[in-house]
Amino acid sequence: MLQHIKASIFRIYKKKSMRYYLVFLSLGFIGVHLIMKTQVNESSFYVIGTQAMLSLSTLFIGTYLFGVIYSDNINSKTDLVSIGTGHKRSTLILSRFVTSVLVVLVIVILKLLHVLILPVVLGYGFSSSLYILLIQQVMLEGLKIVAYMVLASIVLTGLKKILLRRPLIWYSLQEL
Amino acid sequence: MCRGRGFIFFLTYLHLCISCTSILVQLIQHYKEDSTEKVITVKQVTKQYGQFKALDDVSLSIYENDIYGLIGQNGAGKTTLFKTLLSLTQLNSGSMDIKNRQNIGFYIGASFYPYLNAFDNIEYYRIQMGIKEKQETMRVLQLVGLNEETKPFKAYSMSMKERLEIASALLGNPKILILDKPTNGIDPQGIREIRELIVKLNQDLNMTILISSHILSELEHVVNRYAIIHQGKIIQEVNQSDVKKSALNTIYVVTDKIDKTMEILKGKIHSLTPTKHELGLLIPLMEHQSYEIANIIVQHGIQLHEMRYVNETMEDVYFKLTKGAIHVTTY
Numbered sequence: 001m002l003q004h005i006k007a008s009i010f011r012i013y014k015k016k017s018m019r020y021y022l023v024f025l026s027l028g029f030i031g032v033h034l035i036m037k038t039q040v041n042e043s044s045f046y047v048i049g050t051q052a053m054l055s056l057s058t059l060f061i062g063t064y065l066f067g068v069i070y071s072d073n074i075n076s077k078t079d080l081v082s083i084g085t086g087h088k089r090s091t092l093i094l095s096r097f098v099t100s101v102l103v104v105l106v107i108v109i110l111k112l113l114h115v116l117i118l119p120v121v122l123g124y125g126f127s128s129s130l131y132i133l134l135i136q137q138v139m140l141e142g143l144k145i146v147a148y149m150v151l152a153s154i155v156l157t158g159l160k161k162i163l164l165r166r167p168l169i170w171y172s173l174q175e176l
Numbered sequence: 177m178c179r180g181r182g183f184i185f186f187l188t189y190l191h192l193c194i195s196c197t198s199i200l201v202q203l204i205q206h207y208k209e210d211s212t213e214k215v216i217t218v219k220q221v222t223k224q225y226g227q228f229k230a231l232d233d234v235s236l237s238i239y240e241n242d243i244y245g246l247i248g249q250n251g252a253g254k255t256t257l258f259k260t261l262l263s264l265t266q267l268n269s270g271s272m273d274i275k276n277r278q279n280i281g282f283y284i285g286a287s288f289y290p291y292l293n294a295f296d297n298i299e300y301y302r303i304q305m306g307i308k309e310k311q312e313t314m315r316v317l318q319l320v321g322l323n324e325e326t327k328p329f330k331a332y333s334m335s336m337k338e339r340l341e342i343a344s345a346l347l348g349n350p351k352i353l354i355l356d357k358p359t360n361g362i363d364p365q366g367i368r369e370i371r372e373l374i375v376k377l378n379q380d381l382n383m384t385i386l387i388s389s390h391i392l393s394e395l396e397h398v399v400n401r402y403a404i405i406h407q408g409k410i411i412q413e414v415n416q417s418d419v420k421k422s423a424l425n426t427i428y429v430v431t432d433k434i435d436k437t438m439e440i441l442k443g444k445i446h447s448l449t450p451t452k453h454e455l456g457l458l459i460p461l462m463e464h465q466s467y468e469i470a471n472i473i474v475q476h477g478i479q480l481h482e483m484r485y486v487n488e489t490m491e492d493v494y495f496k497l498t499k500g501a502i503h504v505t506t507y
Binding site for chain 1: 262263264282283287288289290291292296299300301303304305306344
């Protein structure tokens with residue numbers, strides 16, 4: 001299983017759009033706060049703005065990561081190669097889950113760096129309880145992303161099973 | 177007297193030596209024949225999708241170092257058979273025995289990430305397969321001539337894509353290679369490159385190769401055995417060398433009076449069974465020599481326009497067995 005995880009991490013690392021996407025999100029986050037600071041220079045606004053962006057990020061990052069970790073494999077049929085060379089389906093599913101947890105962990109660390117360093121850079125005076133609140137929010141959103149991806153993959157598997165009940169459609173798709 | 181006995185003893189000894197050597201040679205030959213092991217055995221395999229039988233009681237054997245062709249029209253069951261071999265789909269009945277299952281390299285269609293280049297795509301598979309040697313990626317890319325490619329996979333030509341597929345199948349130096357329609361959609365130059373690569377892999381790396389294609393004439397150049405699959409059933413397994421031998425036993429004759437020629441030949445040689453084909457006659461020779469037939473025709477005042485040996489191609493065998501038209505080419 002470890003080799004599957006290593007291979008997936010290698011592939012995600014090599015995907016250029018992933019880097020661009022993260023840079024885009026990072027710049028977006030910093031940009032919004034810079035604009036906000038010019039309008040209202042208050043730490044409470046920073047917290048509210050950050051919480052709103054973190055909530056939205058679940059959808060944005062979750063959808064994108066689902067595409068990178070799950071859909072890319074389905075579209076490129078690389079799982080077929082793994083199964084054909086004797087790897088178990090359960091190993092693939094589990095390795096995918098572990099990969100998504102690891103990638104989300106990296107995203108969470110990046111988010112924490114942004115959320116915790118930016119107020120210092122922007123000169124907001126934060127109490128420790130506010131920092132804890134933001135850390136909790138980041139962690140929670142991280143968990144939400146993992147849950148979102150797992151649910152989406154279950155839905156996808158369900159759709160595949162529905163197709164399997166219509167053998168001729170499935171057979172035609174496989175023949176393609 | 178003593179000398180005579182010694183001589184007889186020497187002759188007996190020599191005779192014994194020769195006999196022993198000949199027995200030994202026969203034993204070695206027998207052992208050699210037996211050592212050609214079956215690497216894939218498929219027994220009475222059936223695969224159904226609802227009421228539709230994609231594979232119907234399929235049985236075949238593939239031996240070590242074979243280049244085995246699987247031919248059949250679209251939907252005949254070639255890909256399904258490959259998928260069942262690779263456990264990508266479940267069997268309804270029957271059994272399969274594959275020697276050293278982990279040692280299979282295969283491809284059944286493009287399985288690459290479009291945004292990665294050739295090196296990264298193969299590197300991904302190398303890591304996934306747990307191959308420790310980092311130079312393995314470059315080795316397989318060199319084998320298929322893609323070691324200097326930096327473009328992403330989506331920018332590749334069909335031929336390049338197929339070669340990359342073969343490269344991924346070669347990772348870990350497998351002993352069995354399964355290739356599903358490797359020449360699909362490729363230009364003639366690309367087909368030749370892949371054909372040469374397949375032969376090279378079989379000869380240089382002793383790989384057993386199972387290959388399917390619609391282009392029968394292309395398969396003909398590389399396979400030594402093949403099976404014809406039609407509507408999920410294996411109609412026949414054919415040995416390429418047998419086809420070549422039988423080709424020398426059939427002639428194609430064109431005269432100015434075809435019906436009369438047929439009548440005369442049947443009358444003169446009862447065992448002869450000429451059949452009409454296109455403008456002439458197809459005559460299985462059996463024990464008769466071609467010059468004998470030519471003599472009979474000429475003696476009866478019939479003009480002989482054409483007479484040639486028939487080379488039965490893979491296409492001929494295929495169409496004959498699937499009730500199609502026979503195509504005759506000169507041997």
